Amino acid sequence: MGRADHYAYRVRWSAEDEAYLGTVAEFPSLSCLEGDRAAAFTGIQELAAEVVEDMLDAGEQPPEAIADRAFSGKFMVRVPPEVHRELAIEAAEQNVSLNRLVSARLSGPAGAGVSAGGTSGG
DSSP, X not given: OGGGGXXXXXXXEETTTTEEXXXXXXXXXXXXXXXXXXXXXXXXXXXXXXXXXXXXXXXXXXXXOGGGSOOOSOOOOOOOHHHHHHHHHHHHHHTSOXXXXXXXXXXXXXXXXXXXXXXXXX
16 A cells, blocks of 8 residues: 555444445545445545555655654644633643643543643743
8 A cells, every 4th residue: 555554544434324434534535435344444545545646646746644744742722812711710720831721621531621730831
């Protein structure tokens, strides 16, 4: 399969189609419907590999796999001022930074807080 080996594949049940739907994050327009989960996974992998091969043959650059990209760990999220205020209050009440509170929320179960003892600031 080569370059497409590292792509982010997912298979889920589609109630609408009454079949398993295979998708690949790097190619949002590609999908594969099959009655069997394993067949959907194999099908979307083969389809992505064919598309990558066609792109290379045409002199195009296929997308880089998300798994192979470098991430800084920083991104900006804009929220309404009221949400920012509520998060700042909650962080202060928990004696953690706003950054630590939001990071814990994003990486943990929904509605989870953080334990006390974080760094200050935010």
